[in-house]
Amino acid sequence: MLTFEEKKEIIRRFPELTEKPISMNRLNYHFEGSRYEKKIVVEKLHPNGNGFVYVGDLLAYDADDRGLVNIRDFDETQLVEVIEDAIMYLSEVDEPKEEVVIEESWKNHKNDQLLLVHEEPFWNVYHAFNLEESFGTKEDAEQYLREEGFKKEK
Template sequence: MLTFEEKLTIIEAFPTLKRKDVSLGRVNFQFPDSVLDKKNIVYHLHPNGNGYVYAELLNNKNDYDVDAKGMVNIRDFSAIELRKIIHEAIESLSEQEPFQETWINRKNQILDLINDYDSWNVYAGEMLDGTFSTYNAAVDYLEQEGFKRR
């Protein structure tokens, strides 16, 4: 496991991230150029080595244990793994194209999941079907309704 200082050194090597000291000796690193209102890339990095990286929008997020808030615990990450996920997180918040996924069910009904600023909206054509505060909540809804990513 990397120490707090080793993790800080790796994270501070990303020039696009800005350090924000928070309570209890913890540190956040924000990405001011994010295309979304979401700015925290590294959240609550603690002197004990615990901390989180935002991974909700990663193309390969299934490779990680993403929690309900879209975060991945980096406590046991190697230096290579930490650099990789931070780079991917920055890229996920840098994309200029609006995020959109198409979902389909067994009846060939189609719903689109679109990120509109800080909301995740599900559309049936042009009609709004639902609004969710997180990507994971929208995905849970779609899966419960019998939809799968196209």
């Protein structure tokens, strides 16, 4: 097990972390570059060697319900790796995925209009703003529309 001083030396290798003393001679290390409200990477590092690193919901770690993993028995390699992962985790931004909507207009002989819209993972048929039917594939949706007497507008 690494000592308190050894853990501090390792953590200080990360210039993006700021050391902040807290009660009972413990230390927190903040990551001001966090893209989230959460800023503390290393939490409550104690002179007895106990402490926690925030890993959120990263599957590689057995974190508690607050997203913290205990680093008491970590060796140097494990400590460096968990801190790197934590910083990466707090640096990532969940970019909204661009929604691809395919919209087709279908009309019947009375000039009634239905819209075929792709809303992952479904193909939905709308009459105005009302959902009429929903299908797992475009082919099924198109078959339904044809059976109901509709043709795709060009």
